[in-house]
Amino acid sequence: MIVYEYPFNERIRTLLRLEDLYEKFKFFVHQEHAMQHHVALATIFDMLEVAGRADLKSDLLQELERQKQSLLSYRSNPNVAADMLDAVLLEVETVSSALVAAQGKTGQNVRDNEWLMSIRGRTIIPGGACEFDLPSYYAWQKRPAEQRFNDIVNWFAPLAPLFDALALVLRLLRDSGGPVKMIAIAGSYQQMLQGKVYQMLRLTMDEAMGAIPEISANKYMLWVRFTTQGGDLKPKPLEEDVPFELTLCNF
Structure with a gap:
């Protein structure tokens, strides 16, 4: 079976775009070749472009709070499995708390990194990240795969709470x-x-x-x-x- 999804509004369209980018990122970051890690890093830059709306974090927090209140209303329903309901409520609370704890604007750690911004500026240009344009980036790509992986994961880490919240919101929507x-x-x-x-x-x-x-x-x-x-x-x-x-x- 194949599933096609269609968003009815711009808000859900943005979440689906980010989910798609996140799936690509998870695939490429776990590969070993430098070219695949380049795609993973470029995907982070794409994420920042899509997630640039200042209200995305607050939108997700508000939606998670709405879902929490909606789920709490089922507690008095004898047809609802209490253990499953409690598990979902705990997940909503955990994801919300992590998102609240994420300080600053989404991806600000990447924007504050001049080296990463120099790479982002060149990747916009077709073929702009060649070794003669960015020798330091070329040197980084020659490092061991495990070291490149750890670097990329650390750069992505502050974005993780946003994508955990996004994944939960979309899951609850699909299950509705x-x-x-x-x-x-x-x-x-x-x-x-x-x-x-x-x-x-x-x-x-x-x-x-x-x-x-x-x-x-x-x-x-x-x-x-x-x-x-x-x-x-x-x-x-x-x-x-x-x-x-x-x-x-x-x-």
Whole structure:
């Protein structure tokens, strides 16, 4: 099965972009080649660009507090497993406390490092991080892989609480909805939302079908049009019925 996600607003779009960057960072930082560590470091710079909004930290803290209050309201419900509820509440409290303890602007430690900023300035230029442009960076890349790994992890460490909070918020959001089986007749599906506000859409389908959803949505209507790829990879309309599962997520 393959899952496609569609954010309904800019706030969730930003969180999904950061999650995507974090997944790339975790992959490349655990590799050993200098070029892979270069990608990991460049990904940190990309994170700073996306996370540059000053209110991102406060947004996450507010959302975690809302989730905490919402979860507390379930304590009196006999149908809710108390141990599981307590575990989630503890996780929310732990992540929130770590984010509150993170001082200063997101990524300020990287911005205060002149050497890292010189690398960031050159990586914006295609091919700008060559050895003749940044000999000190070239020398660092020749250090043992373990030493480079430790350096990158230390540079990322102050960002970790933000990404832990982000991961928890997105997990709670994804768990908020239940999948419903649908069929796109002749490759097209529409649903009226009657003004109900959702944060994110999740569409799950059989990868073997080769169908690709093109999604557009607002608070009034959801529209999905399925396409497929030919030999030239250019999308073209899919005219057959497509079964899929639709999950509408909202806090």
